Amino acid sequence: MGSTITEKILAAHAGLDRVEPGQIINARIDLALANDITAPLAIKAFRNMGADKVFDPNKIALVPDHFMPAKDIQSAAQCAMMRDFASEQSITHFFEIGRMGIEHVLLPENGLVGPGDLVVGADSHTCTYGALGAFSTGVGSTDLAAAMALGETWLRVPESLRLEYTGTLPPWVGGKDLILATIGKIGVEGGRYMAMEFVGPAIADLSLDGRFTMANMAVEAGAKNGIFHVDAKTEEYLDRHLARDYAQYDSYLSDPDAAYVREMTFDVSGMEPQVAFPHLPSNVRPLSRVGEVALDQVVIGSCTNGRMEDMEIAASILAGRKTHPRVRLIIIPGSQAIFADMIRKGYMEIFLEAEAVVSPATCGPCLGGYMGILAAGERALATTNRNFVGRMGHPESEVYLAGPAVAAASAVAGRIAGPDDL
């Protein structure tokens, strides 16, 4: 019996020849991540453990992205605690604002994750790095503290779910639509505790930015990790971003006879852009069945869809158009580098002329932090990942999820719409 890519990475990090689903292992980690919300609790736990030194100051990333630049005094204090810890422990990868970005956009961009790596992060969307053929998963602050102290973590080897995508991607359909359609099908616990492995010809056609989007939302199906095989596109991305070798083990592919708990196939050829209705990411409808939904706000950004391709799609739709007078359009590039690229390529001018507001990189409104909080009764469409009750503000506000094409078109239309409706 062969192994899945997830099992191979876990076995390699546990010093074992092979692992089986359900087995509990102690695995060596290559990178531990925390942000300004989760790091303060992790630092307290680290001290309570009696630890004085992190296992390796080069293998920890601290990213103040959620409430930074500081939205209030308490947030400033939490970030100061993180900054002091980074300095005390000589942590190499502390990203001050100005060099900062949304953690899951920033880390791959800075070459901190490669195929075959094992990453744990005190943020549920840490599963994003599976796009590069890494095993990466979200944990809480105490787990992160243990990882910082020991350089290892305990993991239950997940069962794998094989999701195959066939056919050709229609215009305006991308990674966000594929993952929303998948979650719509399997539900918010359809992948609970599992590895979601994304394969097939439509995946081979998908850009790395689209794959990051898909892996990012694996957690919305309850999964432990999302993962992709390494192909020529991955290698091309790694050549541009990763400064080190990544040949740590033989193969970045699952064996043909690997065992899966479930296999599903999606034909993407006839797929429409997808929209998730409040208040679950699984509450998905194709665009043609959305009906008339008027909007107060549109947000384009986040660790899900704040990458260059997302900005490019938004710019192509917003060029020469104006945001609907009733709508507030907020665009948030995922990193400082993407912000710079947006200026270089002329997207900033397009966005400003379209009367969008452009924010520095931050998680901001996605989790209801700041930079676009909703009042009671308000309705937003966002390229973010969650539409739970109160996620973007008041518990009586509503969030709809979609990809950048629907978001940009909806900002212009003043209601949920696709680019072809304009």
Added chain:
Amino acid sequence: MILKGKAWRYGRNVDTDVIIPARYLNVSEPAELAKHCLEDLDPGFACGVHPGDIIVAEENFGSGSSREHAPVAIKAAGVSCVIAKSFARIFYRNAINIGLPILECPEAVEGIGLGDEVRVDLAGGRIENLATGAIFQAQPFPEFMRRLIDLGGLEEYVRERLGKE
């Protein structure tokens, strides 16, 4: 350990955003978080909960964000135990790591109503609805997790590991 309290009854997919909304995540003091526990789902919870009370919920309790503030808020609010049909995986780890007792038991969830007095024998995973007399048996934990639970959480485990090394 024997736990006893009244049941607070909730549905499926109780996410960590409603357990503790992000607008309160600019602090991490447990007592402060407890004041807003479950605020967006049940505004009466934080002021009505009594020490020892038990949360009983359907599938996928604690889904969404990895924020450990969620189990911290529940524990600091005085809740002695969460019983659910299933837990989201990060919440499950977090609860064990910080010493908030959790039990998976679909039958108990079916057999416990809002306000029922519940008695839990944690070591044996035995759940008794004192209002009806019904007795339920929770899923046992794998051996490694048992050890973490017996130690009182992950901090103690790491302290031991660091002491040995």
